[in-house]
Amino acid sequence: MNDEIQVDEKLIEAFHLMFDHFPEGVQLAHKSKRIVALNAACKSLGRDVGMICAKHGPAEAHKGCLAHKTVKNHAASWVKGAQEGPGGQTPVVFWLPIDGYPDFFIHFGVGYMKDYALPPELDEEK
Incomplete structure (x- = not known):
């Protein structure tokens, strides 16, 4: 199988403009589940561009x-x-299609890396 995926640079740029500062891990992936872009929060989870997201972590997580x-x-x-966050919180996990790019999707969870029940001043990463 050819692992080379052609990605429009405008799509990568738009992804980074929108998600680089998002506090949760976000990835842009091809329908093959190969990651083509990710934000810093997602990278901190051990994911990287080029890897297949479904092979990261235990199989039951997917x-x-x-x-x-x-x-x-x-x-x-x-x-x-889908899977508890590091602090035991329950996230909501999303997969979003991208208009004009039918072979790609954005994947992230809200409440996985952060516990939004806590007040912002208790956020350890500030």
Whole structure:
């Protein structure tokens, strides 16, 4: 299988403009689940450009992955509580299609890396 994926540089640039400062890990992936861009928060989780996201971490963490559904239907998908965050909080995990780029999707969780029930002044990373 050819691992070379052609990605429009405008798509990579737009991804970074929107998500580089997002406090949760966000990745831009190809329908093959190969990561083509990620933000710093996602990199801190051990993911990197070029890797297949579904092979990162334990296999059970990827049960319920909705990437294929998102790409096939070109509609947002989400699930609550796919895997607990590091602090034990329950995230909501999203897969978003990208208009004009049917072979790509954005994947992230809200409440995975941060506990939004805590007041911002207790955020350790500030």
